Amino acid sequence: MAADAHAHPGDLLALFPGAEDERRRLAVPCAASAWNEGEFTLHRELAAAAKRDAAAPYRLCFAVHPQLPRGKTGSRNAGEAGFLRPLELLAEFAAAGSLAAVGETGFDLYDEAFRKTEKIQEELFAAHLEIARACKLPVVLHVRRAMHKIFLHAGSLKELPAVVFHSWPGSPDEGFSLLRRGIPAFFSFGAALMRNHKRMIQSCAVFPLERILFETDAPWQPPRGRAFSSWADLPGILRAAAEIRKEAGVPGGEVTELEEATDKNFYSVFGVP
Template identity: 30%
Template sequence: MYFDAHFHLVPAVEQCGLEKLLEFYRSENHAITCAHSVDEFEKQDSFIRDNNLEGVILQSFGIHPQLPLVSNAEYLEGLLKEKRIKLIGETGLDFFNEELKCKKTEQMEAFHICLELGLKYNVPLVIHNRKALDLMFTEIKSISKLPLVLFHSFAFSTREALNILKRNVNGVFSFSKQILNGNKKSISCLEELPMDRLFMETDAPFQTLKGEEFTLISDIKRVYEEGARIKKMSLEAFMEETGDNSKKLFFCF
């Protein structure tokens, strides 16, 4: 079983095609999909229900730091009340460039909203963080009270990952094509973190390698193969452990 810890269903269908997605997820594979607008979530939700993929693809909705629409807070809470989502996210902070840094106030407000709702409804958070881990640490006490935190496409060092865990955060870290691109920090994290804290993802159809127009849903296979190689495990053993972990952590909520 391949478990993709993070992808975006609606744009993935648009780029990769309906039939390819259905074929992949009707073959005992599982995933978490994130949406960030009302329209996107409603399309995502309808697709999953219409194709009987409940329990196969878990749904998340969040206020993304690159598009911090705090006006979606009421809609997000409505989804939580109705138990239409299993996770909140992705949310977090992104100071990758000057344009994003200018949205610091909006990003912080959006992140606080998602964090508070995660605590209120006791659901996991999917965190996106670029160039802002130090600022996120100011909220670490609250983050540590969440039932689970998935640090999607973790872009920091093993030391920083371990520091998060030492603060009593029930955190897990997912990695995508950056490990195929020789990213030293990501590869080091995979090598040094225990298996029960690791997951693989595609972020499909985004996070492409040089020369690619988009990321395929099936690219999760390449990520798993490289993850197994880095951990010096057989692909079968690597898949079995991550699959077991996904069932224990995500499919129990």
């Protein structure tokens, strides 16, 4: 099965207790993103159990989610300054070699409430990039209405081993522009491919196969008509992507080919087992 480049297993398990059984049955390697200590501890336990049982592996990611500074009114309800402790933890985990990537970090300027925290998001992002650079870690980026911010940081992003755009939010031109600037960008696609998201489909049709990843962002990006996303969505995402690429006449027009290539990409970004 194709690897999942971005998911939140702790959040998913809270909604769907059978999630880990499903993941193991489908043999989905997963990059797990956490932003607090409890979640990270759970991910660490899941990873250790998977290793012990020779199940599909986890790769652990940690960052202060860019939505956190929005605080009490935010969807994640972190409270004012609730992100200071997570930032300390990130530095600890990264220095201890516990992480496969710093993420998800980035910018969320979706609406006025998020834009009010732009300055804090800016400071947090700079701190994350510094930790990633010092520890030679890839980053997983969450970017909403903020691609211009990413281009401002092109110089620092170029220095990292890999830059994964979770749920690729840009246009094909923006993607190629990042690559031309020497940023080791990977473009991750999820359920939006099945929802006729136009720019995502156009991007999936043209990017080089060695730059593509897939994700569920479970449980946060449900396919139409579902309450949450889970690992069982991956085959549908892959089929949609293969169809798009077949029609475009580019490599990766068959599911097996796409699966093999993106698995390889997953391990080149997050480390070989």
